[in-house]
Amino acid sequence: MYGTAVLGGGLGVGAVVVRGELSLWAVVLVGLVAFDLFGGAAxxxxxxxxxxxxxxxxxxxxxxxxxAAHGQPFLLALVVPGLGWAAAAVIYALALAGAVAVTAAPGAVRRPVAFAVTVLAIGVTTVTVSVPDELAWLAPVLFVKLLLGHLLPEESRG
Structure with a gap:
C-alpha cells in the first residue's frame, strides 16, 4: 500500500513540478493528496x-x-490554477451521490452498482469537467478509493 502511495504521490508531484507554475506549498499539498488517494485506493x-x-x-x-470527509477536490481548487470550484463541486458531488447509491443498493447488487456508478462518474468527469492535465488522475482515483475500495464489503469465499 505504501508503495502505491509513494508512487502516486510522486506522480502527483512530478506532474505539477513539470508545469513549474505552483508554489512549494501547492506542490506539497498535491503530493499529500495524491499520496492519500493512491495509497488509500490500494x-x-x-x-x-x-x-x-x-x-x-x-x-x-x-x-x-x-x-463526505474527502474534500480534497476543494483543497486542490484552492491552490491549483485551472481547477475551479465548479469542477471540484462536480467531482465531490459525484462521489457523494455514488456513495449514496452504493449504500442504498441491496447487498446482492451492491458490487455491480458500485462499479456502475464508478465508471459513470469517471465518464462524466472526464467528458464534462475541466481539470488541469496534471490533475487528470484526481477524479478517477478518488472514485476508485471511495466507491470501490471503501464502500464494498469483503466478498465471502466459499
Missing amino acids: ANATAAAKRTFHAPGRAARHRLGFV
Whole structure:
C-alpha cells in the first residue's frame, strides 16, 4: 500500500513540478493528496480495511461520513490554477451521490452498482469537467478509493 502511495504521490508531484507554475506549498499539498488517494485506493481494498469499515456496529452513515470527509477536490481548487470550484463541486458531488447509491443498493447488487456508478462518474468527469492535465488522475482515483475500495464489503469465499 505504501508503495502505491509513494508512487502516486510522486506522480502527483512530478506532474505539477513539470508545469513549474505552483508554489512549494501547492506542490506539497498535491503530493499529500495524491499520496492519500493512491495509497488509500490500494489500502481500502484490503481484507483488513474491509473488516474495519464493515464491522458490526458500522452503519452506512459511518461509510457515508468517510466519503463526505474527502474534500480534497476543494483543497486542490484552492491552490491549483485551472481547477475551479465548479469542477471540484462536480467531482465531490459525484462521489457523494455514488456513495449514496452504493449504500442504498441491496447487498446482492451492491458490487455491480458500485462499479456502475464508478465508471459513470469517471465518464462524466472526464467528458464534462475541466481539470488541469496534471490533475487528470484526481477524479478517477478518488472514485476508485471511495466507491470501490471503501464502500464494498469483503466478498465471502466459499
